[in-house]
Amino acid sequence: MESRPRHYFFFLVLLLPASLSSSSNPNPRRAYPRNLFRSAESLIRDLNLLPGIQQLGAEIEVKDPLSPRLVERRLDLRILGESGSEIPVEQLGHHAGYYRLEHTHAAKMFYFFFESRGSSSDPVVIWLSGGPGCSSELALFYENGPFKIADNMSLIWNDYGWDKVSNIIFVDQPTGTGFSYSTDIRDLRYGEKGVSDDLYDFLQAFFKEHSHFLKNDFYITGESYAGHYIPAAAERIYRGNKEKEGLQLNLKGFAIGNGLTDPAIQYGAYADYALEMGIISQRAHTSITKIYPLCELGIKLCGSSGVISCAASYVVCNSIFTSILLLAGNINYYDIRKECEGSLCYDFSNMEKFLNQDSVRNALGVGNRKFVSCSPLVYEAMVTDWMKNFEVGIPALLEDGIQLLIYAGEYDLICNWLGNVRWVNSMEWSGSQLFNEAPLAPFTVDSKEAGVLKTSGPLSFLKMLDAGHMVPMDQPKAALEMLRRWMKGSLIEEQYITAAAVM
Numbered sequence: 010m011e012s013r014p015r016h017y018f019f020f021l022v023l024l025l026p027a028s029l030s031s032s033s034n035p036n037p038r039r040a041y042p043r044n045l046f047r048s049a050e051s052l053i054r055d056l057n058l059l060p061g062i063q064q065l066g067a068e069i070e071v072k073d074p075l076s077p078r079l080v081e082r083r084l085d086l087r088i089l090g091e092s093g094s095e096i097p098v099e100q101l102g103h104h105a106g107y108y109r110l111e112h113t114h115a116a117k118m119f120y121f122f123f124e125s126r127g128s129s130s131d132p133v134v135i136w137l138s139g140g141p142g143c144s145s146e147l148a149l150f151y152e153n154g155p156f157k158i159a160d161n162m163s164l165i166w167n168d169y170g171w172d173k174v175s176n177i178i179f180v181d182q183p184t185g186t187g188f189s190y191s192t193d194i195r196d197l198r199y200g201e202k203g204v205s206d207d208l209y210d211f212l213q214a215f216f217k218e219h220s221h222f223l224k225n226d227f228y229i230t231g232e233s234y235a236g237h238y239i240p241a242a243a244e245r246i247y248r249g250n251k252e253k254e255g256l257q258l259n260l261k262g263f264a265i266g267n268g269l270t271d272p273a274i275q276y277g278a279y280a281d282y283a284l285e286m287g288i289i290s291q292r293a294h295t296s297i298t299k300i301y302p303l304c305e306l307g308i309k310l311c312g313s314s315g316v317i318s319c320a321a322s323y324v325v326c327n328s329i330f331t332s333i334l335l336l337a338g339n340i341n342y343y344d345i346r347k348e349c350e351g352s353l354c355y356d357f358s359n360m361e362k363f364l365n366q367d368s369v370r371n372a373l374g375v376g377n378r379k380f381v382s383c384s385p386l387v388y389e390a391m392v393t394d395w396m397k398n399f400e401v402g403i404p405a406l407l408e409d410g411i412q413l414l415i416y417a418g419e420y421d422l423i424c425n426w427l428g429n430v431r432w433v434n435s436m437e438w439s440g441s442q443l444f445n446e447a448p449l450a451p452f453t454v455d456s457k458e459a460g461v462l463k464t465s466g467p468l469s470f471l472k473m474l475d476a477g478h479m480v481p482m483d484q485p486k487a488a489l490e491m492l493r494r495w496m497k498g499s500l501i502e503e504q505y506i507t508a509a510a511v512m
């Protein structure tokens with residue numbers, strides 16, 4: 010889940026009228042870049058002040074350097090219904106654990122690990138939710154985990170959990186997200202370098218603990234702001250393998266669902282998508298599009314190492330998004346067919362209710378830590394990371410044959426398919442021409458068209474029909490099929506290799 014940009018009323022008032030007033034009109038508002046930089050600076054100052062917060066949501070613990078870094082416990086959850094597996098339920102390995110992160114002061118990373126309902130030789134998959142700062146338990150319980158939560162707090166098997174075809178890890182990251190925490194504020198992460206280093210350390214410890222899975226294929230998956238996390242993690246692992254830093258991780262591919270990866274292109278697509286879907290008028294499109302050059306310039310200044318310009322471009326660029334929302338009414342920006350209800354536009358309250366029960370907390374070993382779906386602190390810390398481009402590291406991975414699947418539900422606005430297909434098409438790598446010439450093919454599930462696919466060599470793009478931002482929630486069966494076929498290298502069916510379809 011990518012959280013809706015905060016502060017937006019403030020920025021809207023500050024910026025939108027300024028940016029919309031044409032530059033040929035000499036009025037006092039021409040001073041707006043100065044205001045902009047001042048607000049960006051204050052945003053960053055706020056982050057360093059962190060009034061009243063001395064720790065990342067946890068009680069003080071006595072540090073014991075001799076205690077094991079990774080503490081995992083087996084879960085014995087009562088799950089209603091049929092697992093659909095030949096493996097007896099008692100033998101299905103369900104685990105939850107904490108890893109005391111190396112290279113931090115006192116951070117602990119929380120994760121779930123569900124062994125496959127299929128076979129232990131199935132690939133290992135890690136799932137990362139976005140936010141930044143939203144817990145991967147959102148996906149676990151509402152998208153692709155082994156079970157769902159009923160209104161009476163019972164767990165029920167999910168017929169389309171991704172654990173049917175993989176050994177799957179759901180991890181709360183960066184530090185401060187979900188049940189992951191630190192007692193030391195210095196462990197807060199401000200960008201992908203720190204985030205991916207932590208994740209790499211976690212994976213090293215995980216595979217050391219579960220060494221019999223080390224030979225399995227390994228895939229990184231996730232959604233939304235994980236469009237930043239995933240390429241950064243893939244690059245980090247690739248580098249670790251190359252430099253023989255630790256255990257060789259058998260990275261075969263990475264998949265991003267409705268992600269934010271290349272902001273310059275994706276912010277340019279908002280107005281076009283909104284117009285195409287009929288949620289704004291042509292006139293609104295024309296005036297919103299006028300904000301884009303300043304947004305694009307800010308992203309350029311931000312580059313890969315900027316600070317103030319990154320916060321400034323975050324402000325300007327998100328005014329494009331929030332102007333569309335103002336005009337579109339109370340739409341759910343994760344699924345424009347729906348209305349926005351609740352703080353995340355969906356009602357996920359059962360999850361917090363479930364995870365805050367004493368019996369559950371005891372089973373998970375999370376102590377008194379209160380579970381929060383999305384952390385505002387983690388979100389705000391990542392404000393200078395937001396506009397950075399994570400497409401840049403991908404070509405090197407593709408050249409080495411690592412698979413990449415970009416998929417997107419067609420009704421999502423916030424990380425819409427149009428912006429995603431544009432960056433995928435314009436990415437430069439040795440196979441880009443072949444990819445651009447590849448015919449579109451239907452992605453069929455149960456002989457029904459569930460998506461439109463374009464694939465060539467290691468790269469695939471899949472537009473998922475009848476789905477919003479959270480594809481495995483809206484199209485659970487098609488999403489499971491997508492994962493299964495992609496990991497087998499047979500995303501495209503034989504008969505469609507030369508056929509064409511319309512995207």
Ligand SMILES: *[C@@H]1O[C@H](CO)[C@@H](O)[C@H](O)[C@H]1NC(C)=O
Pocket residue numbers: 089159160161162163165
């Ligand atoms: C809870 O809800 C599930 C699904 O609706 C149902 O199967 C189960 O019997 C309920 N359990 C109790 C204790 O009411």
